[in-house]
Amino acid sequence: MSGIGGFRPPWRRHRPAAAVEHVLPAVQRHIASFRPGPEAVRRAREAVAERLPAAGVAAGSAFADAVLLVVSELVVNVLRHAPSSPVMDVGITVAAGQLVVSVADAEPGLPDLSEAGMGAGLRMVAELAADYDGGISAEPAVDHDGKVVLVRFSVPS
DSSP states (O other): OOOGGGOOOGGGTTSOHHHHOOOOOOOEEEEEEEOSSTTHHHHHHHHHHHHTGGGTOOTTSHHHHHHHHHHHHHHHHHHHHOTTOSOEEEEEEEETTEEEEEEEESOOOOOOOSTTTOOHHHHHHHHHHHHTTOEEEEEEOSSSSSEEEEEEEEOOO
16 A cells, blocks of 8 residues: 555555554444333333344344343343332443443442352343353443443354
8 A cells, every 4th residue: 555656654664554454343332221110121122122133133033032131131130139229221232243231220239240149040141141152240330339230242143
């Protein structure tokens, strides 16, 4: 790749074009906020299901079903373990072949994600994520006193 009149900038000399040209992957992110309550699971599933086709995930596929089951379980955990949380944020982020489901609440206590500490629901979430070369983690929220639980999947091709 040469510049004007055959001039090649010094930072490009002796380097293949791929070594200096970077293309950032497109990132799709959507977050929906819900009040904890009887409709929260349904509304969270609908919000995520609406975004899956834009992320290249076929509606009704086994992968879509796994993602929606994870959303359901994480929202149920907020209802069960953070009932005083005034709001929960359910997010989906897709980039570079990864899909991340996030559920944040106002309860600062992190869940025990050890094999012995997980209940049946989180164990199922961890197994679903592992089926798609992913995993589960939890961390303190950045913008409030609560936490966020993250479930990562590799998007099947």
